[in-house]
Amino acid sequence: MGVVVTLGGLAVGILLGIFMPWSIPQALSKYFAIAIVAALDTGLGGIRSGLEGRFGLAVFISGFTANTLLAAGLTYLGDMLGGDLYLAAIVVFGVRIFENLAKIRRLVLGRFWSF
Amino acid sequence: MEKNWQLPVSIVSIIVGFLVTTQIKSQSEQRELLPSRRLEDLVVMLKTSEQRNQDLLKELSTLRAQVKELESGKIRLAKKQEASLDLAAGLSPVVGQGLEVVVQDSAKPLAKGEDPNTAIVHNDDLLRLVNELKAGGAEVVAVNDQRLIDTSEITCAGTTILVNKTRIAPPFVIKAIGDAQTMEAALNMRGGILEYLQFYGIQVSISRKSEVLIPMYSGGSQYKYAKPAAPAAPQESK
Numbered sequence: 001m002g003v004v005v006t007l008g009g010l011a012v013g014i015l016l017g018i019f020m021p022w023s024i025p026q027a028l029s030k031y032f033a034i035a036i037v038a039a040l041d042t043g044l045g046g047i048r049s050g051l052e053g054r055f056g057l058a059v060f061i062s063g064f065t066a067n068t069l070l071a072a073g074l075t076y077l078g079d080m081l082g083g084d085l086y087l088a089a090i091v092v093f094g095v096r097i098f099e100n101l102a103k104i105r106r107l108v109l110g111r112f113w114s115f
Numbered sequence: 116m117e118k119n120w121q122l123p124v125s126i127v128s129i130i131v132g133f134l135v136t137t138q139i140k141s142q143s144e145q146r147e148l149l150p151s152r153r154l155e156d157l158v159v160m161l162k163t164s165e166q167r168n169q170d171l172l173k174e175l176s177t178l179r180a181q182v183k184e185l186e187s188g189k190i191r192l193a194k195k196q197e198a199s200l201d202l203a204a205g206l207s208p209v210v211g212q213g214l215e216v217v218v219q220d221s222a223k224p225l226a227k228g229e230d231p232n233t234a235i236v237h238n239d240d241l242l243r244l245v246n247e248l249k250a251g252g253a254e255v256v257a258v259n260d261q262r263l264i265d266t267s268e269i270t271c272a273g274t275t276i277l278v279n280k281t282r283i284a285p286p287f288v289i290k291a292i293g294d295a296q297t298m299e300a301a302l303n304m305r306g307g308i309l310e311y312l313q314f315y316g317i318q319v320s321i322s323r324k325s326e327v328l329i330p331m332y333s334g335g336s337q338y339k340y341a342k343p344a345a346p347a348a349p350q351e352s353k
Contacts, residue, residue, distance in 0.1 A: 006124050006125050006128045008125070009127075009129045010129070010131060010132040012129050013128060013129035013130060013131060013134075013135075013136070014132040014135065016132070016133045016136075017133045017135065017136025018140075020137065023137065023140055023141035024141040025141075029141065032137075032138050033138065035134060036131060036138060039127060039134065043124060046123065046127060047120075049120070050120030055119070057120075060124070061123065
């Protein structure tokens with residue numbers, strides 16, 4: 001049920017994005033990319049903890065803001081230093097996204113099939 | 116506990132969806148604006164624009180020939196004056212006695228710790244050679260067949276040298292029409308440019324020619340901002 005609701009939220013967001021006339025300036029696109037990955041990671045983490053029944057609102061919100069800001073800050077620092085520091089954030093979030101997805105898959109599968 | 120995680124997570128997923136689509140949209144917009152910024156593509160873009168430049172120059176010369184034809188049909192009186200103006204403006208090829216100076220990078224192997232920058236020909240070197248030739252009485256000068264006119268530049272653009280906005284590459288051949296003996300003497304002056312270049316191992320060979328052919332200036336119209344003004348009134352002598 002919860003997964004369906006979040007997928008619905010994703011669809012609403014996509015529709016909003018399609019019909020909004022805004023676009024992101026080139027200079028900020030790197031930051032937005034990293035913010036997307038951070039938000040994706042937080043969202044999947046939220047689903048997972050929700051399915052596991054140990055969801056905490058404060059943890060969720062603080063994780064979302066802290067992750068996004070840290071990722072953007074790291075990107076900015078990388079730009080200042082002339083190194084691709086944002087790759088570190090991409091790798092960490094990428095790994096966590098896979099982990100969270102694997103956990104969610106197991107939890108959801110466990111609900112419908114119990115082999 | 117079970118229910119209240121769905122709302123915040125849904126909000127976050129709305130944000131994710133929104134960000135993803137806006138990002139994809141603006142990325143594809145930018146891709147249309149700037150097809151690609153990769154080095155290989157930029158090289159191709161440079162090549163094609165250079166090719167186009169060449170084509171336009173060709174067109175320009177045929178059009179200029181047509182203009183000449185039409186003019187010669189119309190005006191014969193001003194012909195002689197035009198010829199001398201064309202000569203001064205670099206709009207006709209010229210021939211005469213003069214020098215041919217070939218300049219090449221140093222062939223000596225670099226000693227340890229030696230700056231490789233000193234072994235290559237720079238735009239400054241060409242500029243000084245040309246200046247020396249002019250000081251020695253050169254009337255018309257060309258570098259790699261780029262006729263030097265009043266607006267011609269000899270600049271450095273990355274690893275190449277630009278003359279008349281055209282890239283030139285070694286060996287640099289400077290042709291100068293004028294009194295060959297004086298110009299050669301000007302170059303060979305003690306403590307002069309030739310000695311300076313030879314110190315750095317730059318290879319310079321000078322040959323006198325009884326007939327040096329310098330092509331016409333191939334660029335377009337030079338004056339966009341400058342307009343002829345009324346000539347200043349002749350100053351009365353006291």
